[in-house]
Amino acid sequence: MKLAAALAVFCLSAGAAEIPQGTHVLLRMLNSVSTRTAAEGYLVYLQTATPVAINGEILIPAGTYVQGSVSHAKRSGRVKGRAELGIRLETMTFAGGKMVKISPRLSSVDSSDTGQKVDDTEGQVKQAPTRGKDAAQVAILAGSGAAIGGLADRSFKGAGIGAGVGTAVGLATVLLTRGNEVELHQGSTLDVVFDRNLLIE
Numbered sequence: 001m002k003l004a005a006a007l008a009v010f011c012l013s014a015g016a017a018e019i020p021q022g023t024h025v026l027l028r029m030l031n032s033v034s035t036r037t038a039a040e041g042y043l044v045y046l047q048t049a050t051p052v053a054i055n056g057e058i059l060i061p062a063g064t065y066v067q068g069s070v071s072h073a074k075r076s077g078r079v080k081g082r083a084e085l086g087i088r089l090e091t092m093t094f095a096g097g098k099m100v101k102i103s104p105r106l107s108s109v110d111s112s113d114t115g116q117k118v119d120d121t122e123g124q125v126k127q128a129p130t131r132g133k134d135a136a137q138v139a140i141l142a143g144s145g146a147a148i149g150g151l152a153d154r155s156f157k158g159a160g161i162g163a164g165v166g167t168a169v170g171l172a173t174v175l176l177t178r179g180n181e182v183e184l185h186q187g188s189t190l191d192v193v194f195d196r197n198l199l200i201e
Helices: 002-013 131-153 156-176
Strands: 017-019 024-029 043-048 052-054 057-060 065-074 084-093 099-101 105-109 117-119 124-126 189-193 198-200
Touching: 017 052, 017 057, 043 084, 105 117, 105 124
Parallel strands: none
Antiparallel strands: 017 198, 024 043, 024 189, 043 065, 052 057, 065 084, 084 099, 084 124, 105 189, 117 124
C-alpha cells in the first residue's frame, strides 16, 4: 500500500493529472445501438460532449473518443419481459493518441420518449413497461368493435358482439407485438460517472 501511494505521488508530481471519484462525464453516441440487433461484444463508439475541468484545468477535452462494447442485450418480449442493454466503457483516446483504460458506470441516458432509463442496481438501460399502453390499445379496439357492431346490427346485442370481437383482436395484437426496444441513437447522450479516481499520465 505504501509503495502504491508513493508511486501515485511520483506520477502526479511528474505532471500526471487525476480525475476524482464521482466525476460525471457527458458522452455522445457516434453509432447507434439497439436491443433489436445488438449482441454481446457489439462495439460502441462515443465522444465526450463537454470538457471535464478540475481546478480550472481541462483534463478531458470535448471530442475525446471513448470506446466500449455491449455487455448484455435482451430484446423486449411479446407477452412479458422488458428490453435490457448493458454497455461496458473501456478506453478513452485523447487527440494526441494517448489511450487510457476506463470503467465508469452509466448514470443516465436519453429516454427517447419511451421511458427507457438506467437501472441503478444493475447499471443497465431498461425499457419502461408497456402494460398501460397495452390496456389502452385493447380498450380502443374493443370500443371500435362495439361501434361497428352497433351500427351493423342497430342493437345492443350487436354492440356487445362487436366489443367482444374488438377485445379479442386487441388481445391478439398485444400478444403478437413486442414491447419497445432500448434504442441509443447516433447523437444521443449518456451521462457516466467514475466510481474511483482515474489517473491520466
